[in-house]
Amino acid sequence: MGRIVGGLGSPHAPSIGALIDKGAWDDPDWKPLMDGYRPMQAWLARTKPDAAILVYNDHVTSFFFDLYPTFALSVAAEHAIADEGFGPRPLPPIPGNAEFAWHVAHSLVDDEFDITVCQDMPLDHGALTPASALWPDRSQGWPCPILPIAVNVLQFPVPSPRRLFRLGQALARAVESFGDDGFRVVVLGTGGLSHQLHGERFGYQNHPWDMEFLDLLENDPERLTSLRLQDYIDRGGAEGSEVIMWLAMRGALPAKVRRLHRNYHAPLHTGFAQVLFEVP
């Protein structure tokens, strides 16, 4: 039986990836954000999960709007680093765990989450930013296989906040029914928090809402699932509504979690937050 041992929330902005590739963890402007990764890195290095489920969105890199899946996962043994238009990042491919991924695919579909199964799904900044920030020591290769789950948050109809929470619950059932005894999994929710990157409303942020979101995520996530996408767009910006992906992470965890870490910094376009929940 597998077990979920923790949930982590991380932004996925490409600027963070650029800082990492330059080794600029201590850039004064970004330090309050980059330092926020330290406790998460230490916890992951200590916990050594067997796999990480990474809930993210593809930024029209591996999928185009002509054929656009609502939910997709990759069962590949290895995930390629995508070229998003400026050349791929200098990262080695990220290992997957095909046996686990196929199991999750079966379990989700049995659970009426009819997810698209991909055998070749190169990863863009949506997945690479958090992965490279959380596992900075790749001297022995990537330390943790990743199961990427891509969610449509770009072309409407976008799945509802409640649907994402239920996806998390279904992921928990999938992990629990995995054959390997003692198989330990973490779930990563990525993106957000408040921001808008298009239209005259570009640059919109809402710090009080970001704080409220983080409080509710920890203590009363059901409240967040009762909001509509329109509420997320109104309060947190159109692109900020991608925070529904954090609800999948939270839905995979029990009602009571132990928060080990929380950080917030809004330097430029986006309100960035990091959280770490441990399953007691």
Next chain:
Amino acid sequence: MKSRQIDPDRLPPGTYLNTGEAASRGLAINRFCYDLKRPENRERYKADPDGEMERYGIDPVDRDLIRAKDWLALVKRGANVFVLLRLSLMHGDSLTATGAQMRGETVEEYLASRKIKAGASLTSKET
């Protein structure tokens, strides 16, 4: 269009969602921008922008807007910002510059409302 999740007619001002008519109308320009992930497409576009836009069947109105670097108008006509950024970057406009233009501001005016300018370690292209 009716949705239980969004009210397209009551979105915050300056918000243009990728749905319905906009998504259909934007398919050609979005496909053109999407394919700029391929190095050979970027090279072809640099060498012959008009020929490449012709090859992708870009609407003449959109072609003029691209030449004018009018990113806001393109978003209003259905271009998705994430693929459009591949194109705006090729035209020398970073995310910051693209966003400032959409707000109707100069880069300096926009950055005056932010905590930081870019971060010493990042080039203007990376923010």
